Amino acid sequence: MSVKLSKHDEQFLAGQHGEAAQMAMRIIVRMAQVHEAAELMDVTQAHIDGCGLLSETGLEFAETLAAKGARVSVPTTLNMGPLDLQNWREFGIDEDFAGKAIRQAKAYTDMGCIPTWTCAPYQSYLTPRFGQQIAWGESNAICYANSVLGARTNRYGDYMDICAAITGRVPKCGLHLTENRKGQILLRLVDVSPAIMQSNEFYVVLGHLLGSLAESKIVVIDGLADDASGDQLKAFCAAAASSGQVALFHAIGLTPEASTFEQAFQGGLPERTIDITLSDLARARSELSTAEEGDKLDLIVLGCPHFSFDEFRELNELVLAQTEESKALSPGVRFVVISSQTSYALLQRGDFLDALTDFGIEITLDTCVFHTPMVSQDTKVIMTNSGKCAYYAPGELSVQVAFGSMKDCVESAVQGQVCREESRWEKS
Secondary structure: OOOEOOHHHHHHHOOOOOHHHHHHHHHHHHHHHHOOOOEEEEOOOEEEOOOOOOOHHHHHHHHHHHHOOOOOOOOEEEOOOOOOOOOHHHHOOOHHHHHHHHHHHHHHHHOOOEOOOOOOHHHOOOOOOOOOEOEEOOHHHHHHHHHHHOOEOOOOOOOHHHHHHHHOEEEOOHHHOHHHOOOOEEEEEOOOOHHHHOOHHHHHHHHHHHHHHHOOOOEEEEOOOOOOOHHHHHHHHHHHHHHOOOOOEEEOOOOOOOOOHHHHOOOOOOOEEEEEOHHHHHHHHHHOOOOOOOOEOOEEEEEEEEEOHHHHHHHHHHHHHHHOOOOOOOOOOEEEEEEOHHHHHHHHHOOOHHHHHHHOEEEEEOOOOOOOOOOOOOOOEEEEOOHHHHHHHHHHHOOEEEEOOHHHHHHHHHHOEOOOOOHHHOOO
16 A cells, blocks of 8 residues: 655655665665555654663664664653663662663763653643543553543554654554544543542552453443543553553543533544443452462562552652551562652652651662563562552563552551452442
């Protein structure tokens, strides 16, 4: 299939903007052909997920582009990288691995990318506006940008993202187009108590359930509270994009393209309707754990996606409640929180960093538990409040995982074993 190209596109293909830009445009055009897009379109921002050191090939690709003079043509932020660039030695990272990670980081920053190093770019810098056409990688960020912000992006995989950033162009297709953003499935919350719906856990569990139900469809949720916080929606998006391939959802009365039922479905009707009850949520919650109540705990992992300043504040209150009762982190349990430089800078300006570190909490920046070797080989059981971490940890880290609230995680860290508040999930 031929793709209609602008004069500027043709100049890229002809090498008039350099060899690296020519290579990037060739990839963009080829992907347009794969997606059967008739033409390309402009994007005004990019977020790069391909900056994690997943393979030697990824490093070679980035260094090749940089060596050939590639420069991004739109503001471009970077997803989390393969290690904490400032504190990697404290986590016992191998020197060879660190050297390659630092080389890859330099290649992307040499191309003009902004070193945000976060998987939650919507909470830090250059947050896109409603209707803005962007090219984002990172599954939770894609879902958040499309759904919560109303920006427009397809799921841009590794290396396609940097090509879009260099050229400022993407195939005109998919979620960039209004007609492809209409709701298809209606998900109704039925007889779920306010106490459940106000909890942070609820958003993780509902996201996990939605991902398993949605497949490739766009879900519209009826019954979600209109005061959901950014962190709750962050957790929802991360869980939904992990258990499924959710890149866009609508919540009636909450998300910007779903003020009404009619707007969410663009004047049409749902292909099918699914009622969600407390028992459905309870089953979905149980799917997020492979560890059992009372199992000896080795590691707590929070911050997947990256911890915000508000989450640090919540954690501090939970830690203070323990220390006021003279309780401390159980010997043998590590407690790791993963965050971004932006949130950490705010934490440093606050008044509770010392309380967290005195409790024994380790804070690492710029990276992810799945991208950097921070989990020791003798770790058997981890606990998390993240649906994304709970979903991937058994396969990626070869561990047993327990999912619970942040309060559950702190209490379990003190007890040295998995312990969770179950009662509210057993009855409404």
